[in-house]
Amino acid sequence: MSATVAPHSSDSVTLMGAGLVGSLLALYMARRGHSVDVFERRPDPRLAGPVEGRSINLALSDRGWRALEGVGIGDEIRRVAIPMYRRVMHDAKGQLTFQPYGQDNQAIYSVSRGGLNRTLLELAEAEPGVTLHFNQQCLHVGLKERELHLRDAATGQEQVRPFQRLFGTDGAFSAVRTAMQKTDRYNYSQSYLEYGYKELNIAPAADGTWQLEKNALHIWPRGQYMMIALPNLDGSFTCTLFFPYEGKHSFAALQTPAQVQEFFAEVFPDAAPLMPELIEDFFQNPTGSLVTVRCFPWAFDDDVLLLGDASHAIVPFYGQGMNAGFEDCTVLSQLMDEHGNDWHTIFQEFQRQRKPNADAMADLAIYNFEEMRDRVADPRFLLQKKIESKISAQYPDQWLPLYSQVTFSPDTPYAEALANGQRQERIMRKLMKHIEAEADFDKPEVQELVHHEMGRIAD
Amino acid sequence: MSATVAPHSSDSVTLMGAGLVGSLLALYMARRGHSVDVFERRPDPRLAGPVEGRSINLALSDRGWRALEGVGIGDEIRRVAIPMYRRVMHDAKGQLTFQPYGQDNQAIYSVSRGGLNRTLLELAEAEPGVTLHFNQQCLHVGLKERELHLRDAATGQEQVRPFQRLFGTDGAFSAVRTAMQKTDRYNYSQSYLEYGYKELNIAPAADGTWQLEKNALHIWPRGQYMMIALPNLDGSFTCTLFFPYEGKHSFAALQTPAQVQEFFAEVFPDAAPLMPELIEDFFQNPTGSLVTVRCFPWAFDDDVLLLGDASHAIVPFYGQGMNAGFEDCTVLSQLMDEHGNDWHTIFQEFQRQRKPNADAMADLAIYNFEEMRDRVADPRFLLQKKIESKISAQYPDQWLPLYSQVTFSPDTPYAEALANGQRQERIMRKLMKHIEAEADFDKPEVQELVHHEMGRIAD
Incomplete structure (x- = not known):
C-alpha cells in the first residue's frame, strides 16, 4: 500500500464533522502541511445567528487548553472565557455553601459552544489547504472503497467523494462509526441515563451585570435531580436542569406553565425570580438525552479513525467531553511526531492508548452526576x-x-x-x-x- | 386501542424467527388458542438435509425441560437426548479427571440443534392455526405502522404484512431488535470475545459405538483455549474448539493442514487420532464468533416483544442460551395466565422480571469460559x-x-x-x-x- 501513499507533507486528509473536535483537528492537520477537506452535516454556524438552546455550556479545563495551545490559539480563546474558581451550592432555602475547585488560581472556564466552534472554524479556514463543506449529510461510508457518499442538504444533490484518510469527528451519532459498526466483531454500546436535560436562562441585571456570583459554577443539588448555571459574557447564566424523564419530579410530571412555575418557585426559590423566560424556555427548548457511547476498534485499517464523541461520547457531569476530544487531537499529533507517516502505527497506538482512558472518563462522568446532584449538599x-x-x-x-x-x-x-x-x-x-x-x-x-x-x- | 383488539382467545400473533425459541413459542401460543403466523429467513430445515457445522451441540437442562413439558413434549424430546452426568477432563498426556455435574442422576442432555428445531417445527405445524412461512427475509419492521416488510428469498417477491402483536424470536442479529434500536433512548450493546469457535468431529468406532465415555461432556482445558465434545446418537461426538483469533496459539497461527495436524497431535493427543476428518472440518467449517448482546427495553408499547437471543444473546459456556430462551416462553406463558389479554402488563412485567436474569446469565456464561478452559485443569x-x-x-x-x-x-x-x-x-x-x-x-x-x-x- 505504501507505494500509493503520497509523501508525508502532502497527505490529503478528510474529516467528517466540523464541530469542536473536527474544527480543531482541521487546524492541527493543516499546520502539519496536510490538505484538509472537512464535511459537515449542518449549515455554516457562522452564517446563522447563534443557535443555542440545545447545548450545555462548556467548561474548558487544562487538557482543553493544552490542545488549543498546541496550535497557538489559547490566548485568543481565553479572551472570551470566564474563569470559575468554585462550586456554589444553593440549598432549597437559597442558602449558599462553597467548594473551591482547586488551589489558588485554578479554575475551569465557561465558554459558549457556538462561539468556540465559530472561532475554530474561522481559524481553520484561514489556513492554506483547508476547505470546509457545509450542508453535507453523510449517507454512507464505503470503508473498503474509501468513499464518502454525501447529500447536499440545501440542493439535494448527491456526490461520492473518495478519501485517502478519513477522520470521523461527527459526534455521538457518528455516521462514520455506523459504517464501522457493520464490520465483523465490532464492539459497541450506547447507554442512556433515565434523565434528560433542558437549557434555561438566568437574565442579566438591568445594568448588564451578573445576578449570581460571576466566577463560579452554580449548583442546585436536589438529590434525584439538579440544576446548574454557568456564566456568560453578557451577564446572563446558562442554566441546565438535569431531570428524570418519569416519576414524581420529572419532565412527565410538569405539563403546564403553572406546574413549572410552582415547581421552580418551590425547589429553586432563589433562582426562579431571576428567570423571566422560564416558561418559554421550558416548553420551547428541546429535552436533550444523555448517552454514553463505547466502541472498539476506533480505527479501520490505516484508512479511517474515530475521534471525540464519535468514539467516546460521555455524559457532561465532569465537564470533560470536549476536553477529552481535544486531548485526542493532542495525542494524535504527538503520535504523528513520533511515527511520521506510518499511519498504521499511529492509528493502532492511538486507539491502544486512548481507549482505556476514554472508558475511565465515561465512568467518572457518570459518577460525578451522583456527586453533583446529591453529595455536594x-x-x-x-x-x-x-x-x-x-x-x-x-x-x-x-x-x-x-x-x-x-x-x-x-x-x-x-x-x-x-x-x-x-x-x-x-x-x-x-x-x-x-x-x-x-x-x-x-x-x-x-x-x-x-x-x-x-x-x-x-x- | 383496546377497541380494536380482538377477544383474547382469537388474538392473532406474528413471530419473526422459527428457530428454537420461535418454534416453541409458536406451540405455546397455538395451545392458548391464538392464530400464529411464523416468518423465518431461512428455508424449511425439514426439507434440507441436516445442515450442521455452525452449531455448538446444545445441552438441555432443567429450565429447558420445564418449558418443553409446559406444552407436553418433554418425553418426545427425551427420546433423542443423551444424558451427560459429568465433566471428563483430558490433560495434555491424555490422563482423565472427572467432575460430576450434580447429585445422583442429575444430568444435562446433549441434543442436536437441528434435530430439536425440526421436531419443534413439526409439532407447531400440527397445531390448528399455526402457519409457517419460510424464506422470508425481514427487510424492515414498521413498529408504529405495525407492518413487517418481507422479501421472499426464493422468488425475490416483496410483501408488507400487517401485524397485531409481533414477537421477535429472530436471534442474536434480530431484525426486530434492529428496528427497536432506532427508537429514542434505546440501550444496546454488542460485545465480542476475542475467541472464535470451530466445529469438529470425533468419529464413531467401527461398530457404531462411542470412542469416549458416552454419558459425559468432555473437556480438553488448555488455559487460554479449550476443546469440548458432546455425544451424538450415531456414536460420534461433536467437538468444538474455542480458540483465540490472534496470538501464538490461534486461528491466525494455524494456516496449513500440517500445522493443524501437528498442533492437534501435540495438544489433544488422545483426541486427534479419533478425528479422521480433522483437516477437512477445520478448513471447511466456518469460524463462529462469540457475541453477548444486551438491550433494553425489550417491548415496544404492547405491540412488539423480543425473546431469546434477540434480547439476550450470550456465549455458550454455561449451556444456558437455549434454556434461557425456553424459560422466556415459560415466564411469558405464566404472565398470560395471570393477566389475560392485558398485553401492556404482560409485556412490561416480562421485561421487568427477565432483564436482570438475562444480564446475570450473560455474566455467568462469560465467567464459565474461564472455568472450563483453565480452572477445571x-x-x-x-x-x-x-x-x-x-x-x-x-x-x-x-x-x-x-x-x-x-x-x-x-x-x-x-x-x-x-x-x-x-x-x-x-x-x-x-x-x-x-x-x-x-x-x-x-x-x-x-x-x-x-x-x-x-x-x-x-x-
Whole structure:
C-alpha cells in the first residue's frame, strides 16, 4: 500500500464533522502541511445567528487548553472565557455553601459552544489547504472503497467523494462509526441515563451585570435531580436542569406553565425570580438525552479513525467531553511526531492508548452526576473535601485530589486518575471515621493514620 | 386501542424467527388458542438435509425441560437426548479427571440443534392455526405502522404484512431488535470475545459405538483455549474448539493442514487420532464468533416483544442460551395466565422480571469460559468442588452449588443464583486456606468455620 501513499507533507486528509473536535483537528492537520477537506452535516454556524438552546455550556479545563495551545490559539480563546474558581451550592432555602475547585488560581472556564466552534472554524479556514463543506449529510461510508457518499442538504444533490484518510469527528451519532459498526466483531454500546436535560436562562441585571456570583459554577443539588448555571459574557447564566424523564419530579410530571412555575418557585426559590423566560424556555427548548457511547476498534485499517464523541461520547457531569476530544487531537499529533507517516502505527497506538482512558472518563462522568446532584449538599461530603485538601497540602507530591487530576492536569491519563481516586476514596473512608470537624485533622491519631497511609502509597 | 383488539382467545400473533425459541413459542401460543403466523429467513430445515457445522451441540437442562413439558413434549424430546452426568477432563498426556455435574442422576442432555428445531417445527405445524412461512427475509419492521416488510428469498417477491402483536424470536442479529434500536433512548450493546469457535468431529468406532465415555461432556482445558465434545446418537461426538483469533496459539497461527495436524497431535493427543476428518472440518467449517448482546427495553408499547437471543444473546459456556430462551416462553406463558389479554402488563412485567436474569446469565456464561478452559485443569479447583459438594450434603437446605442452581433448578432466577454463587465463593476462599486434602473437611476447625458461615447465611 505504501507505494500509493503520497509523501508525508502532502497527505490529503478528510474529516467528517466540523464541530469542536473536527474544527480543531482541521487546524492541527493543516499546520502539519496536510490538505484538509472537512464535511459537515449542518449549515455554516457562522452564517446563522447563534443557535443555542440545545447545548450545555462548556467548561474548558487544562487538557482543553493544552490542545488549543498546541496550535497557538489559547490566548485568543481565553479572551472570551470566564474563569470559575468554585462550586456554589444553593440549598432549597437559597442558602449558599462553597467548594473551591482547586488551589489558588485554578479554575475551569465557561465558554459558549457556538462561539468556540465559530472561532475554530474561522481559524481553520484561514489556513492554506483547508476547505470546509457545509450542508453535507453523510449517507454512507464505503470503508473498503474509501468513499464518502454525501447529500447536499440545501440542493439535494448527491456526490461520492473518495478519501485517502478519513477522520470521523461527527459526534455521538457518528455516521462514520455506523459504517464501522457493520464490520465483523465490532464492539459497541450506547447507554442512556433515565434523565434528560433542558437549557434555561438566568437574565442579566438591568445594568448588564451578573445576578449570581460571576466566577463560579452554580449548583442546585436536589438529590434525584439538579440544576446548574454557568456564566456568560453578557451577564446572563446558562442554566441546565438535569431531570428524570418519569416519576414524581420529572419532565412527565410538569405539563403546564403553572406546574413549572410552582415547581421552580418551590425547589429553586432563589433562582426562579431571576428567570423571566422560564416558561418559554421550558416548553420551547428541546429535552436533550444523555448517552454514553463505547466502541472498539476506533480505527479501520490505516484508512479511517474515530475521534471525540464519535468514539467516546460521555455524559457532561465532569465537564470533560470536549476536553477529552481535544486531548485526542493532542495525542494524535504527538503520535504523528513520533511515527511520521506510518499511519498504521499511529492509528493502532492511538486507539491502544486512548481507549482505556476514554472508558475511565465515561465512568467518572457518570459518577460525578451522583456527586453533583446529591453529595455536594451533604456537610459530611464537604468536610471530607476540606480534609482531603489538607492532606494534599501536607503531602503535595503524594496526594492530588481526583478532581484536580482530571481537571487541572494537562496529561495525567484518565485511567490513572480514576485508579488513584479509588485508592484515595478507600483511605478517606477510614479517615473520616475519626473526624467530626475540620480541626480533628490535627489530632495525633488522625495524623498517624494519614502518615501510615502515605507510607503505604510510597511503597 | 383496546377497541380494536380482538377477544383474547382469537388474538392473532406474528413471530419473526422459527428457530428454537420461535418454534416453541409458536406451540405455546397455538395451545392458548391464538392464530400464529411464523416468518423465518431461512428455508424449511425439514426439507434440507441436516445442515450442521455452525452449531455448538446444545445441552438441555432443567429450565429447558420445564418449558418443553409446559406444552407436553418433554418425553418426545427425551427420546433423542443423551444424558451427560459429568465433566471428563483430558490433560495434555491424555490422563482423565472427572467432575460430576450434580447429585445422583442429575444430568444435562446433549441434543442436536437441528434435530430439536425440526421436531419443534413439526409439532407447531400440527397445531390448528399455526402457519409457517419460510424464506422470508425481514427487510424492515414498521413498529408504529405495525407492518413487517418481507422479501421472499426464493422468488425475490416483496410483501408488507400487517401485524397485531409481533414477537421477535429472530436471534442474536434480530431484525426486530434492529428496528427497536432506532427508537429514542434505546440501550444496546454488542460485545465480542476475542475467541472464535470451530466445529469438529470425533468419529464413531467401527461398530457404531462411542470412542469416549458416552454419558459425559468432555473437556480438553488448555488455559487460554479449550476443546469440548458432546455425544451424538450415531456414536460420534461433536467437538468444538474455542480458540483465540490472534496470538501464538490461534486461528491466525494455524494456516496449513500440517500445522493443524501437528498442533492437534501435540495438544489433544488422545483426541486427534479419533478425528479422521480433522483437516477437512477445520478448513471447511466456518469460524463462529462469540457475541453477548444486551438491550433494553425489550417491548415496544404492547405491540412488539423480543425473546431469546434477540434480547439476550450470550456465549455458550454455561449451556444456558437455549434454556434461557425456553424459560422466556415459560415466564411469558405464566404472565398470560395471570393477566389475560392485558398485553401492556404482560409485556412490561416480562421485561421487568427477565432483564436482570438475562444480564446475570450473560455474566455467568462469560465467567464459565474461564472455568472450563483453565480452572477445571487445576487440582485445587477440583478439590474445592469436592469440598463444596460435602458442604451441600451436610447443609442441603442452605447450600446448593452455583452450577446446580443454574442448571438443575427449574426456576431459581439467574440473578439470585449469581448472587448466591458470589457469596459461596467468598466463603470457599476462607475455607480453602485450611484445606489441603479432601479429608481436611472433617477437621474440627474447618467444621467450626463451616458451621459459623452457615449460621451467618441463616441470618
